[in-house]
Amino acid sequence: MTERLPLMAGNWKMNLNHLEAIAHTQKLAFALADKDYEAVEVAVLPPFTDLRSVQTLVDGDKLKIKYGAQDLSAHDSGAYTGEVSGPMLAKLKCTYVAIGHSERRQYHGENEEIVNAKVMAAFRNGLVPILCIGEPLDIRMAGTHVEYTLAQLDGGLEGVPASDAETIVVAYEPVWAIGTGEVATPEDAQEVCAAIRARLAELYDGELADKVRILYGGSMKASSAPGLMAKPDIDGGLIGGASLEAEEFVKIVRYRE
Numbered sequence: 001m002t003e004r005l006p007l008m009a010g011n012w013k014m015n016l017n018h019l020e021a022i023a024h025t026q027k028l029a030f031a032l033a034d035k036d037y038e039a040v041e042v043a044v045l046p047p048f049t050d051l052r053s054v055q056t057l058v059d060g061d062k063l064k065i066k067y068g069a070q071d072l073s074a075h076d077s078g079a080y081t082g083e084v085s086g087p088m089l090a091k092l093k094c095t096y097v098a099i100g101h102s103e104r105r106q107y108h109g110e111n112e113e114i115v116n117a118k119v120m121a122a123f124r125n126g127l128v129p130i131l132c133i134g135e136p137l138d139i140r141m142a143g144t145h146v147e148y149t150l151a152q153l154d155g156g157l158e159g160v161p162a163s164d165a166e167t168i169v170v171a172y173e174p175v176w177a178i179g180t181g182e183v184a185t186p187e188d189a190q191e192v193c194a195a196i197r198a199r200l201a202e203l204y205d206g207e208l209a210d211k212v213r214i215l216y217g218g219s220m221k222a223s224s225a226p227g228l229m230a231k232p233d234i235d236g237g238l239i240g241g242a243s244l245e246a247e248e249f250v251k252i253v254r255y256r257e
């Protein structure tokens with residue numbers, strides 16, 4: 001089995017201006033020691049307006065922290081007012097870009113076709129997509145959460161070649177757990193993450209599926225991280241609220257302690 005380096009990615013959502021972003025990233029970098037980065041990859045996903053500041057800090061101080069955006073345009077340039085393109089994010093040396101976050105799906109009407117086009121745009125520009133998938137509460141109650149989530153995975157990966165798919169990060173984020181304080185149990189999260197890996201093996205092959213990192217997202221805290229991370233198919237976290245508190249986020253990164 002491939003050893004997968006855990007990834008803890010902080011989704012700041014629409015919080016922290018560029019000055020606050022610098023202070024927060026400095027705080028994280030100061031609190032994290034070299035050994036933390038050996039055990040876990042740490043990334044932040046600030047708002048677009050913070051990315052240049054974060055890049056300057058990371059480059060200037062040679063920080064090991066990675067960064068990326070929370071979304072991107074499906075197009076590389078042109079008359080798309082208000083959009084930010086893959087080439088722009090690549091120029092800022094972003095590693096990651098979150099795609100299909102449930103808040104994008106819910107408030108911006110992002111469907112499978114749009115999510116898929118954005119996944120393609122990310123790969124076209126050398127960015128690693130963090131493809132967010134997961135079911136709302138009514139689907140969980142109906143017991144069809146696995147099928148629902150796998151359909152989102154299939155849609156997001158439509159036409160993606162294995163050479164790209166092997167680098168993708170998938171975030172399983174049950175919508176009912178995002179920002180609600182209600183965390184999925186490790187068993188519930190594992191059920192879906194294992195199904196995601198099995199579907200990757202069907203779509204591509206077992207070797208590829210074994211390499212892909214699958215994150216859990218949804219009210220993850222320092223107290224819930226160890227239980228979730230103990231599960232074989234959970235390789236990290238996409239952390240919203242708790243990533244805005246430096247101490248809590250660092251504790252999550254140190255979930256093994």
Ligand code: PEP
Pocket residue numbers: 011013173177178179180181217218219220238239240241242
């Ligand atoms: C998220 O925004 O992806 C998320 C998981 O948020 P929270 O941790 O606040 O639930």
